[in-house]
Amino acid sequence: MPPLRPPPPRILLNNVSCMRNAQIVLRNINVSMHDGSAVVLTGANGSGKSTFLRMLGGFSRPSAGEILWNGHDIQSGGVFQQYKLQLNWMSLKDAIKEKLTVLENVQWFEVLEGKIGKSEGAIELMGLGRLMNEKARMLSMGQRKRLQLARLLAIDRPIWLLDEPSVALDAEGVRLLEHIIAEHRKKGGIVFVATHLPIEIEDAMSLRLPHRFPRRKTLVDLVH
Numbered sequence: 015m016p017p018l019r020p021p022p023p024r025i026l027l028n029n030v031s032c033m034r035n036a037q038i039v040l041r042n043i044n045v046s047m048h049d050g051s052a053v054v055l056t057g058a059n060g061s062g063k064s065t066f067l068r069m070l071g072g073f074s075r076p077s078a079g080e081i082l083w084n085g086h087d088i089q090s091g092g093v094f095q096q097y098k099l100q101l102n103w104m105s106l107k108d109a110i111k112e113k114l115t116v117l118e119n120v121q122w123f124e125v126l127e128g129k130i131g132k133s134e135g136a137i138e139l140m141g142l143g144r145l146m147n148e149k150a151r152m153l154s155m156g157q158r159k160r161l162q163l164a165r166l167l168a169i170d171r172p173i174w175l176l177d178e179p180s181v182a183l184d185a186e187g188v189r190l191l192e193h194i195i196a197e198h199r200k201k202g203g204i205v206f207v208a209t210h211l212p213i214e215i216e217d218a219m220s221l222r223l224p225h226r227f228p229r230r231k232t233l234v235d236l237v238h
């Protein structure tokens with residue numbers, strides 16, 4: 015019997031570079047992601063973490079190389095629409111509607127997805143149960159972040175692109191975030207996290223993006 019071939023990666027970044035504003039931001043990135051895997055992206059301000067996520071989200075195109083999903087270029091016709099439906103994007107812009115309640119803010123996204131039924135459980139899990147019927151404008155920054163995470167859970171797509179997901183969360187919120195990431199991965203989900211803050215994700219690949227330019231000396235450098 016011929017030896018079994020390992021399955022192809024679900025997502026492959028093959029020698030990918032990306033330009034923004036006519037300058038190279040990312041250069042020759044190679045990343046291979048199977049179901050259940052995670053990457054933690056770190057790097058200085060401006061090193062390209064959000065650009066990396068934008069590229070995976072299809073908002074920016076690689077200037078060289080290719081991003082493959084199930085072996086197909088995500089930008090090629092027919093593939094892109096299918097690929098986009100796999101993504102859950104979470105960024106610092108929270109897209110929360112102030113006049114809607116917490117529950118409506120999650121259900122609204124469920125309706126857009128043509129799904130229904132997970133909102134309340136997701137809100138409870140994120141510790142916002144007693145605020146379910148409050149207007150979103152009443153929420154603190156950390157509660158807004160929890161609401162974004164509840165939306166992520168309710169929408170339930172396989173590939174999570176998380177830009178600074180733990181900003182504003184308290185210690186319990188960070189533990190919850192780590193928990194839902196672990197549970198998502200157990201179901202075969204794939205997670206990309208860009209962060210400046212420590213986060214515990216078991217067996218995550220760590221990708222530290224280099225400084226884009228030789229940095230000017232700052233006061234901190236001069237003091238040390």
Ligand SMILES: Nc1ncnc2c1ncn2[C@@H]1O[C@H](COP(=O)(O)OP(=O)(O)OP(=O)(O)O)[C@@H](O)[C@H]1O
Nearest residue numbers: 034035039057058059060061062063064065066208
């Ligand atoms: N809208 C934009 N148009 C053109 N260039 C941009 C834009 N946003 C960012 N850039 C450029 O891309 C570079 C990388 O930015 P990016 O936001 O990806 O960095 P980052 O690592 O996420 O930074 P931070 O840690 O500050 O969030 C920036 O230095 C900037 O020059």
